Amino acid sequence: MGDNTLAAGDDVIADKYIARSSAIAARLIGGEMMIMSAVDSTFFTLNEVASVIWQAADGCTALSDIVASRICLEFEVDAEQAGRDAEMFVNDLAQHGILLVSEKPITAASPPEAA
Numbered sequence: 001m002g003d004n005t006l007a008a009g010d011d012v013i014a015d016k017y018i019a020r021s022s023a024i025a026a027r028l029i030g031g032e033m034m035i036m037s038a039v040d041s042t043f044f045t046l047n048e049v050a051s052v053i054w055q056a057a058d059g060c061t062a063l064s065d066i067v068a069s070r071i072c073l074e075f076e077v078d079a080e081q082a083g084r085d086a087e088m089f090v091n092d093l094a095q096h097g098i099l100l101v102s103e104k105p106i107t108a109a110s111p112p113e114a115a
Contacts, residue, residue: 018066018090018099019059019106026054039097049075050089057099059106063090 020026023038033046033054046054049071056066063086071082093099100106 015103016063016087016090017059017061017102017105018053018057018063018094019102020054020057021098021100024098035093035098037096037098042096042098044093044096044098049085053086053089054099059100059102063087 021037024035025038026033026035028034028051031048033051035044035046035054036042052070052074053063053066056070064083067082067086068079071077071086072079075082090099090101094101
């Protein structure tokens with residue numbers, strides 16, 4: 001795994017570890033993941049790519065690894081664009097408390113740090 005960063009043009013995206021919050025309700029309905037935040041009642045319907053990121057958000061797998069090993073391979077997309085899109089998606093869900101984000105792996109014993 002080595003250096004866990006994604007190059008995006010002249011920017012380097014620092015690696016993040018993501019985990020699903022326990023303060024949500026989520027269901028897979030008709031191939032789409034439906035998620036609602038218990039914190040602010042925000043409702044999201046995830047497309048196929050976003051659903052892959054959501055399902056891989058185990059707190060131990062780096063976002064760059066999810067993008068490289070799942071998104072780029074399954075959807076045949078450019079790594080730089082996929083990385084930028086994944087960052088935006090993760091940041092959006094994190095703002096609503098749906099995803100937890102940390103610079104280090106997230107375990108039950110170590111709550112996430114602010115990214």
